[in-house]
Amino acid sequence: MFEIKKNDLAGRIGILYTKHGKVETPTFVPVIHPVKQTIPSKKIREIGFDLVITNAYITRKHFGEEAGRIHDIINYDGAIMTDSGGYQVLEYGKVDITPKDIASFERNLETDIAIPLDKPTSYGLGKAKAKSFVEQTLRVSKETLEESKETDPMWVGPIQGSEHFDLVKKSTRALVKYGFKMLALGSPVELMESYEYVILANMIITAKKQMPSSIPLHLFGAGHPLTIPLAVALGCDTFDSASYILYAKDDRYITEDRTLRLDKITYFSCNCEICSKYTPKEIRELDKKDRIDIIGLHNLLTIKSEVDRVKQAILEGRLWEYVLKKAHSHPKLYEIIQVFTKNHDFFINTTPRFKEKAVFLFSKEDQFRPEIISYHRAVRRFRTKRDILMILPDTTLRPFYLSAEYKKLEKKFANQNVQFCQFNPFLGLIPLEISDLYPSAHFVMSRNSHQPQDFSEFTKTWNEFFSKNNFKYVYATDDKFLKFYTKMLPKKIKKKSLKI
Numbered sequence: 001m002f003e004i005k006k007n008d009l010a011g012r013i014g015i016l017y018t019k020h021g022k023v024e025t026p027t028f029v030p031v032i033h034p035v036k037q038t039i040p041s042k043k044i045r046e047i048g049f050d051l052v053i054t055n056a057y058i059t060r061k062h063f064g065e066e067a068g069r070i071h072d073i074i075n076y077d078g079a080i081m082t083d084s085g086g087y088q089v090l091e092y093g094k095v096d097i098t099p100k101d102i103a104s105f106e107r108n109l110e111t112d113i114a115i116p117l118d119k120p121t122s123y124g125l126g127k128a129k130a131k132s133f134v135e136q137t138l139r140v141s142k143e144t145l146e147e148s149k150e151t152d153p154m155w156v157g158p159i160q161g162s163e164h165f166d167l168v169k170k171s172t173r174a175l176v177k178y179g180f181k182m183l184a185l186g187s188p189v190e191l192m193e194s195y196e197y198v199i200l201a202n203m204i205i206t207a208k209k210q211m212p213s214s215i216p217l218h219l220f221g222a223g224h225p226l227t228i229p230l231a232v233a234l235g236c237d238t239f240d241s242a243s244y245i246l247y248a249k250d251d252r253y254i255t256e257d258r259t260l261r262l263d264k265i266t267y268f269s270c271n272c273e274i275c276s277k278y279t280p281k282e283i284r285e286l287d288k289k290d291r292i293d294i295i296g297l298h299n300l301l302t303i304k305s306e307v308d309r310v311k312q313a314i315l316e317g318r319l320w321e322y323v324l325k326k327a328h329s330h331p332k333l334y335e336i337i338q339v340f341t342k343n344h345d346f347f348i349n350t351t352p353r354f355k356e357k358a359v360f361l362f363s364k365e366d367q368f369r370p371e372i373i374s375y376h377r378a379v380r381r382f383r384t385k386r387d388i389l390m391i392l393p394d395t396t397l398r399p400f401y402l403s404a405e406y407k408k409l410e411k412k413f414a415n416q417n418v419q420f421c422q423f424n425p426f427l428g429l430i431p432l433e434i435s436d437l438y439p440s441a442h443f444v445m446s447r448n449s450h451q452p453q454d455f456s457e458f459t460k461t462w463n464e465f466f467s468k469n470n471f472k473y474v475y476a477t478d479d480k481f482l483k484f485y486t487k488m489l490p491k492k493i494k495k496k497s498l499k500i
């Protein structure tokens with residue numbers, strides 16, 4: 001049903017199997033209006049969207065109980081997900097249909113993936129209300145799943161709770177227990193509109209920690225290139241939005257890192273089929289209806305490119321670099337870096353231990369990338385009986401046992417009981433015996449001067465290394481960063497300077 005092909009951080013490239021074909025994830029799921037869609041769904045399929053979402057509640061309201069197959073209604077032959085009206089509950093407070101009726105209607109639509117009628121918890125909703133919404137959603141979800149037959153669509157369990165993380169946790173655990181094969185995390189729209197990316201990120205992590213990795217996670221209402229890398233890196237596999245068309249209605253043009261008003265654009269930096277054909281001025285001169293579709297199409301293509309860039313980053317093992325780069329697009333998004341540096345335990349198991357490419361180390365945040373944290377852990381387990389420690393600086397050849405500097409020293413100290421190590425601010429100490437363990441010989445580091453006080457992982461490893469091993473002598477090169485640490489060594493260890 002869901003197959004994972006490649007991981008990086010908590011993000012993954014996977015295949016979702018549906019009755020209407022395979023869907024490669026992560027994927028953006030465009031919202032298709034069952035009645036008023038103006039960009040043809042055929043065009044949307046051609047662009048490469050193999051899964052779309054449409055609204056069962058509106059479909060029923062417009063076409064009645066005997067609406068027929070949803071694939072015929074929206075004229076789309078890929079996989080379709082139907083929302084049940086939860087969004088309308090969020091907008092208007094309630095809907096005039098029972099959960100049971102909408103579930104049976106979704107069944108009759110022969111949709112591929114369906115969502116029971118949930119009661120979304122919006123951002124800012126008090127705890128007691130949120131709790132009752134969560135309970136109602138869980139009750140409806142459980143009943144819907146219990147009444148499902150073999151021919152049913154795949155039912156998605158809606159996780160609610162918003163910023164009340166204990167409710168998100170409770171929701172997720174219950175839905176997994178009921179047996180849902182896919183989950184969807186509710187209502188991040190307002191969080192994104194109020195730039196609460198940190199809350200959003202913590203909400204996703206809270207849910208992900210309660211579900212097995214074999215279950216795909218959908219994120220409701222995320223469709224901007226600013227949020228997509230964040231959502232994917234935290235483990236969201238699919239995410240839907242009508243942003244492409246809603247923004248277009250408002251003459252708003254989505255770029256890879258912001259949203260611009262059409263009247264403020266002089267030059268298009270995009271080369272999509274729209275932007276290479278029209279100038280901003282020409283689009284402004286079109287009538288409203290054409291303009292909406294044209295901007296909408298550009299917006300859709302921009303979102304698609306963003307998803308593709310994130311997927312390429314997963315394949316290359318560069319998702320960390322990509323997310324941190326993206327975080328610099330907006331001061332509020334920048335705040336999510338702390339979520340990534342604080343949650344390394346969440347990322348460590350799903351980030352490959354070995355990668356084909358070198359890791360890039362720019363600044364202090366990078367000491368917390370999962371590959372680096374794994375290396376620190378290996379060093380903290382390292383034991384030696386030798387009593388002389390020699391700390392070499394970075395060498396041009398890696399692993400350092402291949403370098404001329406090391407070979408010279410090895411000859412000079414051949415008859416002594418020496419443990420050779422290298423150091424660098426990010427990786428900490430690098431003992432010779434594990435100096436080829438990834439990524440200690442596979443990194444590119446900026447040569448900016450790094451402040452020892454900023455490298456807490458180095459400090460931890462250093463303290464552990466000296467408390468678990470018994471060195472009498474330490475030879476260290478004259479290096480400002482290293483000096484900060486050698487000064488902290490107990491007096492019984494004799495310090496000597498190492499000249500290379």
Ligand SMILES: [Zn+2]
Nearest residue numbers: 270272275298
């Ligand atoms: Zn464009």
